[in-house]
Amino acid sequence: MSPQDTLRQEILEKVSAFHTSRTAAPSDFRPGQDQVHYAGRVHDADELQTLVDASLDFWLTAGRFTDEFESGLGEFLGIDNVLTANSGSSANLVAFSTLTSPKLGERRIRPGDEVITVAAGFPTTVNPIIQNGAIPVFVDVQLGTYTPTLQAIEAAIGPQTKAVMMAHTMGVPFELSELRELCDRHQLWLVEDNCDALGSRYAGQYTGTFGHLSTVSFYPAHHITMGEGGAVMTNDDELARIARSFRDWGRDCYCSGGENNTCGKRFSQQLGALPYGYDHKYVYSHIGYNLKITDMQAAIGCAQLRKLPQFIEARQRNHARLAAGLARHAGQLILHTAPAQAEPSWFGYVITVRPESGLTRAQLVGALEGARIETRNLFCGNLLRHPAYQDITHRVVGSLANTDLITTHTFFIGVYPGLTDPMIDHILSVFDQVLG
């Protein structure tokens, strides 16, 4: 072992000791006094060590940990191409922009083309559609699953429709096999916003592997985290190359940071109207962005990825406990459900207060927050009611009655792996106190 390796090993051991000293004596949960978070980062010394390990490399931009993370996540999900990005929202932007590439010929999405989506979700699922000049077409969702029916999507398909781009809201897969079949029949692109659903399955297959493109988020509230981070995923090599170009400034060259001439044609190509042999490193085939991650982020992701199976299991276990405890309140609450073939890796437990119950969301949320239990609205509710979206060009097919009801009556609580049984007992006891 070289002196440098020895020093590195000593530093990493100290990091582990530091972590142990910080977490040596976890205190017992005190109901009503300690905060029950809806989400949060869950980690041990492994994350701190890999982060410091990457820092000692001082490679900084995407490097060995990024390679390891991308191939590891791809292997876990069974998907060929994983391209990290600096957030799930960036991943959505890259995924959608990919479909606007001139390299896709007639199938490219152009300004004025329509994309089917939902208004009850997170804005950055819809924003790339608008930012690229396409027109979002909104369909309503079902209460309980918070995903649209296949029939609603089919009814929204028109002559200008080019794609469907939606999220598996709160980890609940929409009917993926059937939707992919529908998209193929109509020659539509399918983009799965899988940011809330890493580890969910539909018909035994992981979400994020059905669509032409999919995305995932590694924000701390999500299934695994690297602080800020996300990824675009695809089984289509051509889409992967385009996505990489959009992510990396729009350049045609695919060399990683610190590499030169991996294509072997750096100075011998004729591209665009440039002089023959113009340095390929600075040739741009798309009007792109720089949305890459650092290797320190990926290092944390590598350690988190090792925990993903247990995180998924914990989310499913916590959700099941809440579902069992809340079942007795089904007369007053619409409980969280999933399609028959779905096996969600839940993001949270979503609850809609039945309008006929005589209760309000504010009453229930107030009681929970008063007992130090964090709640969140189902993101933006009806996106079209927000100031920024008042004047966007869009189309609505059918009514958005459920979406509006979500805006006024729906919220969610956590199921993340940081929850303990005493915390869940506390949550359920507050529901029982309020609902009787």
Next chain:
Amino acid sequence: MAQPLRFQATVAQVTRHTPDVVTYRLYADRRLPRFVPGQFIHLTMDAYDPAGFWPDSRVFSVANAVADRRTVELTISRQGAYTGKLLDQLQPGDQVWAKGPYGDFTIDARHGFRRAVLIAGGTGVTPFCAFMDAALGQGALPLDEAVLHYGAQTPELLIYKGLAERCAATVPGFRACYYAEQRVDGAAVASVQAGRIDLAGIMANSGDTQDTGFYLSGPKVMINSFRDKLVQDYRLPDEQILIDAWE
């Protein structure tokens, strides 16, 4: 092109066809990205610290389909000091670093051709070996028809003739023609045409070339000569001519 990956591999097998032409079978330490026949990797013999810069390396076409996502075969000929060092020093059990896959010299449907004419000189046949390996695995071609024209200095240097013959015998739509520059005698090489690859003959038998991709792989002088003739004499557009060449 799939997302390229840097990987370490063990030299699992070395086959010395001649002192100057060797096939290496590498076994990767991790699952590799999907390779498309015609793609290449960078290979280095130097030590590589994954936390640092990629060392000096050379580019080699992959000679198999990498169907198991682990095994990569390279056929390397002695071209200069680096390949000489490779051929003289690389032994079974050695560890090497590689990265890939790269390149769009891919023989599949994405270029929009229904037919492919594959012209290979010497070890330039390797990208087409990957194509044949994949076709044998699938029992079918990814396009309607492919014809391999495979030339070498002597019949003995047509080291992948057996693979081409198996492919021609079992995969519908695939044919192969063989050429040897030096004198050919005897029944054993009856299927080998004497002389260099005959472009005029190829074009005379190619019929309508509108949906045909011409893939050229081999010595630079051969590639340049054939490309010039295809463009100037046969008026083929550049888009129909794909070359396997690096700087």
